[in-house]
Amino acid sequence: MGIELEGPILGMFPGQGSQRPGMATALRADHHEAAAVFATADAVLEQPISQLCSTGSEEELQRTDITQPAVVATSLAIWDVLRARGFEPAAVAGHSLGEFAALAAAGVLTYEQALLLVARRGELMAQVGESVPGAMLAIIGLSAERVEELCEQAPGAEVANYNEPEQTVISGTATAIAEVETAALAAGAEKCVRLKVGAPFHCSLMDAIAADFGAELDRQPFADPRMTVISSVTAAPLRSGAEARILLRRQLSGSVQWVRTVRAALNGGSTTLVEIGPGRALTGFAKRIAPEAQTLGTGNPKNLAAVLAALENARAIAS
Structure with a gap:
């Protein structure tokens, strides 16, 4: 049908x-x-x-x-x-x-x-x-509010995409993104996925x-x-x-x-x-x-x- x-x-x-x-x-x-x-x-x-x-x-x-x-x-x-x-x-x-x-x-x-x-x-x-060593990271399994808190603690990381209730993408300098990735996993994120992109968008x-x-x-x-x-x-x-x-x-x-x-x-x-x-x-x-x-x-x-x-x-x- x-x-x-x-x-x-x-x-x-x-x-x-x-x-x-x-x-x-x-x-x-x-x-x-x-x-x-x-x-x-x-x-x-x-x-x-x-x-x-x-x-x-x-x-x-x-x-x-x-x-x-x-x-x-x-x-x-x-x-x-x-x-x-x-x-x-x-x-x-x-x-x-x-x-x-x-x-x-x-x-x-x-x-x-x-x-x-x-x-x-x-x-x-x-x-x-x-020109900038940037990165983007999808964080899965945490609320957007929790991801925002983690970005506030890592200058250089910002929320780029609110994709779904528990998938939020962050963007920024490579150092800051790595810091948030470690913190997100420690906070209980299901997984973090580095995006294959040519620049740190948004x-x-x-x-x-x-x-x-x-x-x-x-x-x-x-x-x-x-x-x-x-x-x-x-x-x-x-x-x-x-x-x-x-x-x-x-x-x-x-x-x-x-x-x-x-x-x-x-x-x-x-x-x-x-x-x-x-x-x-x-x-x-x-x-x-x-x-x-x-x-x-x-x-x-x-x-x-x-x-x-x-x-x-x-x-x-x-x-």
Whole structure:
């Protein structure tokens, strides 16, 4: 028996870390809408993003300057495939990098603007990674409040992502992160996982690139959203394109409020959460944030086909 898309939907766009070798192979082969998005990405960025998303190695895709446009291009490709079959979420949200895809889906940015911005964002973040010995660490099995306390005791460590009730990511200098890791395990954390990232994202070390990236944002026109966009910076709906520009700058060094973002969507009436992009990280987070909601992914051909079948079935019933 197939799935059914029940009630208002939140479309969730993943961020860095969701990339996978071969993530675009079936997409490009099976869906002309996806192939068109990748062709746009290749032309705008003047590099073979489509090939990297199809045949690139894990090592290549982990480069921050490649990861960011690759994930956004793949997410927007899946979005266009869904949209062509009548997919209409009540709201969208993006986890960190995914916020650019969410803004493009809502018409705040064009696809070209989103791709150019994330490519530059990735370049700038990579520069920080090269100049600062930083790290990121996922702490599993402690409350966010306990992790905050541990960071307060280790100057140089800050909360980067509130991913789920008992998974919090910290970011900062390598020394401070190591100190918190030791303290977290002593405090009863189930485990700590070092993230394979090119820079210490979402902490004050990113202030070094805030002016440069802010200038990039200021060069781009931002439209007002055509659908509800819940910001992962504030966990509240965006009111305008101007606000989106401000929050994308704040996002560099600010924490990702993902738990609050998902709960805001639920409070707004969403009952189905659909991850739109590669990987399944947000699907996993959502199941632990909101076990009462229906949670679906589209990051592999089987899961995407199931969602497309549900869309076709809903359209057939409506007609």
